[in-house]
Amino acid sequence: MIRLKELGMNDRCKCLLLVVGLCLLIGCNQQADPMPSAQTQNSPRPDPDDAAAVEALEAAATSLKRNSDGFVTEVNFRGTTPSL
Numbered sequence: 001m002i003r004l005k006e007l008g009m010n011d012r013c014k015c016l017l018l019v020v021g022l023c024l025l026i027g028c029n030q031q032a033d034p035m036p037s038a039q040t041q042n043s044p045r046p047d048p049d050d051a052a053a054v055e056a057l058e059a060a061a062t063s064l065k066r067n068s069d070g071f072v073t074e075v076n077f078r079g080t081t082p083s084l
Contacts, residue, residue: 046071 049072057064057075060083065074 048070054064054072057072060080061075061077062079063076064072065076067073
């Protein structure tokens with residue numbers, strides 16, 4: 001077994017570069033998968049929001065926000081006292 005104290009400075013640098021290079025090669029052997037998009041052409045559309053639930057939210061909340069597909073994404077209850 002080689003001891004680091006017995007190696008010269010040039011040999012230490014070579015060993016360090018070798019170890020770092022091997023770590024990079026071992027850690028980078030897998031290809032990254034591309035991130036899937038939120039909606040793809042082949043994915044089924046989600047079920048629409050329940051109409052009765054949306055009506056109940058509209059009656060109890062001060063405001064609702066919807067996304068481009070018409071789904072409720074945010075409900076504001078500020079200034080109200082919602083009951084369960």
